[in-house]
């Protein structure tokens with residue numbers, strides 16, 4: 215094989231429809247990872263497909279320094295649906311770039327350099343975002359990364375209070391850690407983070423690349439916690455499968471962002487895809503379904519396998535099942551014996567991030583399979 219970065223799995227996916235994907239021999243799989251949370255509306259959603267097709271007919275790309283109607287509409291839609299007073303948007307092409315921009319904006323707007331990040335956190339793989347990512351394996355071969363990053367234990371307000379000082383540009387945090395094992399925060403932690411950063415004049419960045427787009431039961435997890443950070447970063451599900459990232463900012467950040475740009479920022483096709491994705495999520499009350507189905511799935515899993523596994527946790531349709539060292543074996547069995555594609559989160563957790571449009575029957579399918587695999 216001529217590619218060299220991915221350790222590819224022995225299933226070649228050819229097409230998708232809703233919560234299901236099909237391999238090249240026609241075998242059906244329930245996509246319980248939503249292809250890494252990238253298709254919140256399921257595969258091939260009509261509204262997104264037709265928005266993209268219509269835009270392709272008009273123009274594929276125009277230089278980002280000219281406005282285009284699709285991008286302007288997306289800016290407005292994100293401003294309308296973000297927690298107040300966040301109403302400025304920077305668009306890019308991925309999660310790591312959205313975080314990279316957030317870190318640059320925070321340094322520029324505060325004049326400070328220190329970044330505080332969390333242990334077990336994941337923010338992407340470009341040099342800046344990577345420096346705020348916890349896992350050494352991802353960082354070691356590429357050092358030195360950007361300096362002045364301090365890590366604090368996740369969900370520990372006292373440790374955060376100690377780390378954030380008058381030299382701090384930003385605290386970056388996932389409101390629910392994804393890659394780190396599906397770790398929700400305790401009540402009061404995000405509020406405390408808001409207070410601590412505000413007192414120090416530092417920017418609070420919520421990395422919602424995975425928690426956003428309705429996954430945890432509100433369009434943004436920030437709205438569930440009722441905390442408005444200074445920046446929210448998004449990507450993964452934002453284009454329902456097409457590549458886009460966003461850094462949503464308060465005015466004081468946007469007014470002092472420095473000098474930053476990207477060639478493909480908010481091209482018309484991707485903006486049409488994201489616009490259709492966000493408006494469908496809002497109009498169809500998709501976050502409500504995520505909340506209800508998440509509760510149903512967690513409750514049913516607890517009843518069926520609660521005694522066999524170490525822990526079942528999460529918010530909305532972002533669920534982790536702590537199965538111990540056998541997580542990879544469990545994932546393989548789920549795929550090959552039960553036709554269910556799930557994801558790992560570290561070595562011990564089976565991660566479920568299905569499309570947010572799933573119904574009880576899909577959840578039942580997963581519970582039955584998990585019962586056989588870990589029971």
Ligand SMILES: *Cc1c(COP(=O)(O)O)cnc(C)c1O
Nearest residue numbers: 308309310336337338392423424
């Ligand atoms: C996936 C992810 C990223 C990185 O996004 P890419 O599009 O892969 O660069 C950053 N933060 C979180 C929380 C993620 O889940």
